[in-house]
Amino acid sequence: MAATPPSDTSLRVAALSQKAPTTFALRPAAPELAELATALELTGLRKLAFEGTLEPLGARDWHLKARLGATVVQPCVVTLDPVSTRIDIDVMRTFLRDYTDIDAPEVEMPEDDSVEPLGAWIDPAVVMQEELALALPAYPRAANAEAGTIRVTEPGKKPMSDEEARPFAGLAALKEQLGGNDDER
Numbered sequence: 001m002a003a004t005p006p007s008d009t010s011l012r013v014a015a016l017s018q019k020a021p022t023t024f025a026l027r028p029a030a031p032e033l034a035e036l037a038t039a040l041e042l043t044g045l046r047k048l049a050f051e052g053t054l055e056p057l058g059a060r061d062w063h064l065k066a067r068l069g070a071t072v073v074q075p076c077v078v079t080l081d082p083v084s085t086r087i088d089i090d091v092m093r094t095f096l097r098d099y100t101d102i103d104a105p106e107v108e109m110p111e112d113d114s115v116e117p118l119g120a121w122i123d124p125a126v127v128m129q130e131e132l133a134l135a136l137p138a139y140p141r142a143a144n145a146e147a148g149t150i151r152v153t154e155p156g157k158k159p160m161s162d163e164e165a166r167p168f169a170g171l172a173a174l175k176e177q178l179g180g181n182d183d184e185r
Helices: 030-039 124-135 169-177
Strands: 022-026 044-057 061-075 082-096 115-117
Touching: 022 124, 030 044, 030 124, 044 082, 044 124, 061 124, 082 124
Parallel strands: 082 115
Antiparallel strands: 022 044, 044 061, 061 082
């Protein structure tokens, strides 16, 4: 068990109180925000805060409960204009001493994905970064962004319309050509 913490925000499990929750509050400074924004490919990151508690869970395990808040700026997937998004989420993690990681080629995902193995240290900053990455909008879109229609075809040919691309459009056209309306028969 290493006595030197892996980071400034790491908490040594052996030093945590077994009788009362241990509180933490992280508010990274501008250089750390810039570094994290670059790592997450964000245009900007503001007002990042991660506050919570670590509580004993039985004699050997720990439960982290926290609140993550941040304002992120990402490029719009349509126009590349900056899109600001406010993220406010509750975070829960359970650190288990007797956690067994299944090392098989094909394994089903466990229902509870908030359980992790307990090591000598718990780092709330790592949890904050992971949760922020998971909470980011996958496809941020500006309010006025509209995807245009692009139709490409060979020169001299008519481009296919959206209606013609539908799976049963050909059957409907064939039915009309045959002049059949099933309701009239």
